[in-house]
Amino acid sequence: MEYFDVIIVGGGLAGLTAALHLEQYGHAVLVCEKQQYPHHKVCGEYVSAEVVPYLKKLGISLDTTNTVSIDTLQLSTVSGKSIKGKLPLGGKGISRYALDNLLYEAALERNIPFVFGNVTAIQFADDLFQVRTASGDTFSAKMVIGAYGKRSNLDKHLDRPFFRKKSRWLGIKAHYAYQDFPDNLVALHTFEGGYGGLSRTETGAVNFCYLVSYSSFRRENDVHRFNENVVAKNPFLGAFLEDAEPLFKEPLAIAQVSFEKKETVKEHVIMCGDTAGLIHPLCGNGMAMAIHSAKLASEQIHLYLTDSTFDRGIMEKRYTALWKNNFGYRLWMGRQLQSLLINRELSHIALGLATRSPRLLRYLIKQTHGKPIL
Ligand SMILES: Cc1cc2nc3c(=O)[nH]c(=O)nc-3n(C[C@H](O)[C@H](O)[C@H](O)COP(=O)(O)OP(=O)(O)OC[C@H]3O[C@@H](n4cnc5c(N)ncnc54)[C@H](O)[C@@H]3O)c2cc1C
Known part of the structure; x- marks a missing residue:
């Protein structure tokens, strides 16, 4: 059986x-x-x-891949009331097809198996630990x-409580050819039961990705009909869907998108990202x-692997505390904002307030984002 540090x-x-x-640490x-x-x-x-700064330290530059620089956010309600504001830090537009592959190729260059x-x-x-794959390795x-x-199947295997709860969210995404969209903009438009x-x-394609509740989607039960009869009621999305040319044969969809609290460490496995x-x-x-x-996980694991006084229990506690300090408030704020945005009346009032006070919009954006990771 092959043995690895991690x-x-x-x-x-x-x-x-x-x-x-x-791998940079030599593990x-x-x-x-x-x-x-x-x-x-x-x-x-x-x-x-x-x-961006942290990826650079890992030897990954997002500028070598024609990424799009985005510095403006637009928000609109179901009825089309909308505001725009500058994103304090901004971001990059890059497909997951390209981004994950960029990191994968960097890993291959460093001979990571x-x-x-x-x-x-x-x-x-x-x-x-012993890790087994479906093919028996x-x-x-x-x-x-x-x-x-x-x-994942592993959440069931590890008996994680969130897995037993049904989630009411569905995610759908596709790329489109569409000229009429500013490069520097990310637009968030709401519709009955969701937002996109x-x-x-x-690649120049515009990505349209949305999150929708089952109760809203179920009424049509088909992405094309749902786009036509529900999503397109938002005038911005209506104009987009009318003129944009789909580039995927069929949109991608994922079910059971869960925002439940999860353990950061389970059965001594250190959980990262959405896990x-x-x-x-x-x-x-x-x-x-x-x-x-x-x-954060890599830094704690490195300490554990190199410092005999830093035992597994300390590492797990430290990682859990770091995770909570860095992301706990952001996750809570995200939940509050989502409830506001998908409520027809409240989102209208909130957008009205934000229109009058761009500082309020900037403040809200800051609450859900971190500082540059160094
Ligand atoms: C609708 C929607 C829109 C979003 N939009 C944005 C956005 O605009 N910006 C943003 O920053 N975030 C966005 N997010 C969140 C973002 O997509 C995730 O937070 C991000 O993908 C998390 O990365 P990850 O590495 O944790 O998980 P993933 O990218 O999902 O990677 C997990 C990997 O594990 C693999 N895997 C799963 N099970 C197994 C197994 N048993 N064995 C082996 N491999 C396995 C999968 O194939 C996958 O490659 C969005 C999420 C949703 C649902």
């Missing part, structure tokens, strides 16, 4: 970041990912600029990072949090 389960943004960071890591690269993912594809397959079991005994390691995203973001990506907790997409901060949490 096995990372899931090679999305959190997993790939942790792999690059731990032997293995990444287990169930899908080959590159691949599309349901995501708004607006990444906060707070990740990958195993492609679904991880079905993680077991901890005698201070050692087994690997062992001193540490395991769980970076397998929002929801529009922003340009490195530790998902922020509401309207904040545009999930990718930055995934990358940042991987940094």
Whole structure:
């Protein structure tokens, strides 16, 4: 059985970041990912600029990939009342197809090994982990990072309480050819039961990604009919869907998007990114949090692997506290803002207030974002 210092389960943004960071420290890591690269993912594809300095330290430049610089946010209510404001830090428009692959290729250059397959079991005994894939391969390691995203068979296997709760959210995304959209804008438009973001990506395509409650979607039960009969009622989205040309054969969809609280450490597995907790997409901060949490985890794991006085219990407690300090308030604020935005009356009042006070809008954006990660 092959032995590693750290096995990372899931090679999305959190997993790939942790792999690059731990490799820089000189640790032997293995990444287990169930899908080959590159691949599309349901995501708004607006990444906060707070990740730029840290990614640079890992040797990743977002400027080499035709990323789009975004500095303005537009918000609109169901009826089309809208405001625009500057994003204090701004961000980049880049598809997950390109971004995850950029990190993957950097990992390959550094000879980080990958195993492609679904991880079905993680077991901890005698201070050692065993990780098994669906094809029966087994690997062992001193540490395991769980970076397998929002929801996976592993959450059931690890008996995580959030997995038993039904989630009422669905995510849908597709790319479109559409000239009439400013490069520097990320637009967040609401509709009955949900909201969606529009922003340009490195290919020139506009990404349209939305989150919708089942109760609203169920009435149509088909993406095309839902777009036509519900989403398009927002005048901005109506104009977009009328003129934009779909570039995907069919939109991508993910079910059971859960915003429930999750454990940051479970059965000694250190959870990163969405596996530790998902922020509401309207904040545009999930990718930055995934990358940042991987940094925090890598630093604590490095201490554990190199300092004999820093035992597993201390490491787990420190990581849990760091995670809470860095992301706890942001997640709470995201929940409050989402409830406000999808309530027809309240969102109208809130947008009215924000129109009169751009400082209020800037303040709210700041509450859901972090500072540049150094
Ligand atoms: C509708 C929607 C819109 C969003 N828009 C934005 C946005 O505009 N900006 C932003 O910053 N964030 C956004 N987010 C959040 C963002 O997409 C996530 O926070 C981010 O993808 C988290 O990265 P991750 O690495 O934790 O998970 P992921 O990127 O999901 O990676 C997890 C990886 O684990 C793999 N995996 C899963 N199970 C297994 C297994 N058993 N074995 C092996 N591999 C496995 C998967 O294949 C995947 O590659 C949005 C989220 C949603 C739902």
